[in-house]
Amino acid sequence: MLIDDLRRDLPADRLVQDPDVIAGYLHDDAEWAPHGKPAVVVRPRTAEEVRSVVRACVRHRVPLVTRGAGTGLSGGANAVDGGVVLSTELMSAIREINPMERLAVVEPGVVNDDLRAACAEHDLWYPPDPASAPWSTIGGNVATNAGGLCCVKYGVTRDYVLGLQVVTGTGELVRLGRRTAKGVAGYDLAGLMVGSEGTLGVITEVTVKLRPLRDPEHTVAGYFSSVVDAGRAVAAVADAGLTPSALELVDRHCLAAVDRWKNMGLAVDADVVLLGRTDTPGAAGEQEAERMLDCFHRGGATWAARSTDQEEADALFAARRLAYPALERLGPVLTEDVCVPKAVVPEMLARIEATANRHDTLIANIAHAGDGNLHPLLITPPGDDAARERAQAAFHDIIADALDLGGTVTGEHGVGLLKRDGLAAELEPAVLGMHRAVKAALDPHGILNPGKVIPD
Amino acid sequence: MLIDDLRRDLPADRLVQDPDVIAGYLHDDAEWAPHGKPAVVVRPRTAEEVRSVVRACVRHRVPLVTRGAGTGLSGGANAVDGGVVLSTELMSAIREINPMERLAVVEPGVVNDDLRAACAEHDLWYPPDPASAPWSTIGGNVATNAGGLCCVKYGVTRDYVLGLQVVTGTGELVRLGRRTAKGVAGYDLAGLMVGSEGTLGVITEVTVKLRPLRDPEHTVAGYFSSVVDAGRAVAAVADAGLTPSALELVDRHCLAAVDRWKNMGLAVDADVVLLGRTDTPGAAGEQEAERMLDCFHRGGATWAARSTDQEEADALFAARRLAYPALERLGPVLTEDVCVPKAVVPEMLARIEATANRHDTLIANIAHAGDGNLHPLLITPPGDDAARERAQAAFHDIIADALDLGGTVTGEHGVGLLKRDGLAAELEPAVLGMHRAVKAALDPHGILNPGKVIPD
Known part of the structure; x- marks a missing residue:
């Protein structure tokens, strides 16, 4: 029996069999994705313990699902x-921060913001900053190739x-990648693991590159009376050759939800807010902020200004980060994650609006607009099955529109369960065949997160 | 017969069977690596033609070696x-440059410098700049994951x-990766192809990210009386938290060889020259250059100064790029490519010096010193077999020292044939097993560049 093996190989407190506790480990944050009932939850403390778990799963041909904080959205x-x-969760040590x-x-269980804080003490910076950074873990970030604002x-x-330390699908504990600045010794297997969503290996350690802490950012805020106008401003920023350090879109549904929750006193007298930042140092940064402001005006901003108040600017970005949990409080939220070429951001936003109308579905919008990564949030009243069906139809239309405009079905959340059909629509059959071949090569027993990512 | 299939599927002028012409396609620029005698050279013009070649090779189980300009060093x-x-070579069109x-x-046959020049017309920049940039192709750069000065x-x-368009080992023409700024739809197969040295697919098109053209660089030059002192200056730059846009080491053997060839009037009254650059704009860049200068002095420079003469600065960097061909004129050069952690650059340079003495071998040094990527160049008199054996022994000792110091056997040149033993020494057996599994998954007939990269 699997359980006997786990009991033999791991300290007793690593195993969780209490159904009430297991209930907290059933699924991630993706509404409407199905989940099963696991036999056991294990919380290993070491790579060796992870290896024991994988080996037990190999011996008994039992599926193994790895999770970090469960903030995933697919x-x-x-x-x-x-x-x-x-x-x-119990593997949360920061082992080394090396300034030189x-x-x-x-x-893998280190929380993103904790790593960021630890780096800052050495004047260093770990940039990837998903909106879930206060909760999500580096292991999960690596497994999903998480994005973020910057x-x-x-x-x-x-x-x-x-570099990564990984337990493979055959239960080997291996090191992939490197510690040196450069290296091309063999295939980029560390890179292959990134974004593979637990289907090719279980990550037990992560070596990340850091940057020096950057200069304070200038913030530019703009109000728009439609998402399409805001999209035009985004396209103008790209067209002007600017490189903002953030360019985020938040609509009034999101701002209102955050305000109701946190009482931040956010101005919501606009349909859409665009938040731009630049961290270019000195006079060049000042100039870049002015040029971004100009783009906002050209996009049709009803009001736009450089923020002189750092607290106000930070509050707007905090609201952006809180938009998703704030909306979740109002009812089930189905999160989209399409990414389209920058030139078609206005067109894609217009199509999302049309989709919302066509399917009579409330769609709020947040977006990493600067790289065309849009997160339409489909909100349904709790318990309204008809609304839920309409939202599902809208979800599929958005995916189809993104592909039609040369985009991808997932910019940063990953495929998981929700985007398997989308993946099949996006990739050629021969490329799906390559996925299956690589999966079979590295997980020959098919135990690692089966049923995820690759369509049947 | 293979040849019959190729004659049937390709226009006649794509096939080369004249031994005198074939002689120019036998090997790359790696001295001492063995090569065989091919049955035919094909020069396709389109991805469809490439597919025909791969399919013919699959049908007849014939090995296929893909090459760009042949400037590879492994x-x-x-x-x-x-x-x-x-x-x-005949697939050299730049299909699109998209500023937005x-x-x-x-x-794949576009020459690196040609792409750079075409981008500059749009105020855009393609950064990767191997020293071979005037000759090497983007396809070859991708296949080897080429590095460079910046x-x-x-x-x-x-x-x-x-993104990449690739013909797979089963003769399918597929698109991998994307055109959007972000995307996590499935495994990073485009990334897996990068650096796989033609063993997993034949690249027929490359989509690359560009950056805006950058500001002019400040140059700092320093003379040192030993490579170890220069190495100390490099470590000081890293320790100071600076991010140079180039930090190159060139020793007097290289400068003298370039000067003899090109008559550039280079000052060679130092054993080693360190060349640093920063492209940070404005006052911050000025400050960074001053701080780099200070690090050079702390490393023990006998003379160091910021270059006020752009022509002189460019000449020094041109000399750096010409070092390898200049030395090749003097005799067979065996090029090393180890990369070590920045902290141990001085120690590694000292060990290389000791190795040169121990094996009575002339070792010139160029290095992308700022990321610990060292290129000791082992030079032997033409026809001197004993010297050649001593150089081989030195080559192996350098690899062993790099691994001992936590480095890698190849920072940017790739494994090819010369580093297969090094790869076996660097990677765990289980990781080599993963390489073989991935290779078998994507090239099931074993026709793509067999015998390269993966040790037997």
Whole structure:
């Protein structure tokens, strides 16, 4: 029996079989994605313990789902019937922060914001900043190749992963990647693990690249009377050759929800707010902020200004980060994550608006607008099945529109369960075949997060 | 017969069977790496033609070696007996430069410097700049994940590849990756292709990310009386938290060889020259240059100054780029490519010096010192077999020292043939097993550049 093996190989307190406790490990934050009932939850403390878990799963051919904080939005961490859920929550040590090599070595359960804070003490910066940064873990960020607000200038998690320690699908504990600044010794298997959503290996340690702490940012805020106008301002910023350090779109549904929750006194006398930032130092930064402001005006802003009040600017960005949990309080939220070429951001936003009308569905919008990564949030009243069906139809239309405009079905949340059909629509059959071949090569027993990512 | 299939499927002028012409396609620029005698060289013009070649090779189980300009330094493009050599030289169109999306789409045979020049017309910049940039192709750069001088600040080829069109080992023509700024739809197969040295697919198109043209650079030059002192200055730059846009080391052997060849009037009254650059705009850049100068002095520079003469600065960097071909004129050069943590650059340079003495071998040094990527150049008199054996022994000792100091056997040149043993020494057996599994998954017939990268 699997359980006997786990009891033999792990200290007793690593196993969770109490159904009430297991209930907290059944699924991630993706509404409407199905989940199963696991046989057991394990919370290992070491890579060796993770290896024991994987080996037990290999011996008994039992599915293994790895999860960090469960903040994922695609169902990638959802439990499988009769399987094992492996939570990395007890592997939360920051092992090394090395200013000279500009790298950090962390266990997978380290919370993103905790790493950021620890780096700041050394005047260093770990850029990837998903909105879930206060809760999500580096292991989960790596597994989903998480993005965030500063990606528009600084790239995504993939761009910061130097090396990984991983337990493979055959139960081997291996090191992939490197600690040096450069290296091309063999295939980029560390890179292949990034974004593979627990289907190719279980991450037990992460080595990330760091940057020096950056200069304070200038903030530009703009109010618009439609998402399409705001989209035009975004396209204008790209067209002007600017490189903002953030360019976020938040609509009034989101601002109102945050305000009702946190009472932040946010101005919501606009349909859409666009928040731009630049961290270019000195006079060049001042100039960039002015040029961004000009783009906002050209996009049709009803009001726009450079923020002189740092607290006010921070409050607006905090509201952006809180938009998702704030909306969740109002009812089930189905989160989209399409990414389209910058030139078609206005067109895509217009299509989302048309989709909302066509399906009589409330769609709030937040977006990492600067890189065309849009998060329409489909909100339904709790218990209204008809509304839910309409929202599902809207969800599919948005995916189809994104593909039609040359975009992708997932910019940063991952495929998980919610985007498997989308993946099949986006990728050629031969490319799906390559996915299956790689999966079979590295997880020959098919135990690692089966049913996720790759369509049947 | 393979040849019959190729004659049937391709226009006649695509095939080369004249031994005198084939002689120019036998090997890359890696001295001492063995090569075979191919049955035919093909020069396709389109992705469909490439597919025909791969399919013919699959049908007849014939090895296929893909090559760009043949400037590789590890034997990765060396011909295999009885196989096909596919040259991408006729696929040299720049298909698109898109300022708004900040990307370019090119055929694999586009020369690196040609892409750079075309981008500059749009005020855009393609950063990866291997010293071979005037000759090497983007396809080859992608296949080897080429680095260069500006990697120390801007990263390597991998960091700029958004998408690829590839013919797989089963002869399917597929698109991997994306055109959008972000995307996590499935495994990062485009990333897996980067640096796989033609063993997983044949690249027929490359979509690269671009950056805005940057500000002019400030140059700092320092003379040192030993490589170890220069190494100390490099470590001081890293320790000071500076991010130079280039930090190159060139020793007097290299400068003298370039000067003898090009008559540039280079000052060679120092054993080692360190060249630093910063492109941070405005006053911050001035300050960074001053701080770099200070680090050079602290490292023990006998003379150091900020270059006020742009021509002189450019001449020094041109000399750096010409060092390798200049030395090649003097005799066979065996090029090393180890990369070590920045903190141990002085120690590694000291060990290289000791190795040169121990094996009575002339070792010249160029280095992308800022990221610890060292290129000791082992020079032997033509025809001196004993010297050649001593150089081989030195080559192996340098690899062993790099691994001992936590480095990698190849920072940017790739594994090819010369570093297969090094790869086996660097990677755990289980990781080599993962390489073999991925190779078998994507090239099930074993026709793509067999015998390269992965040790037997």
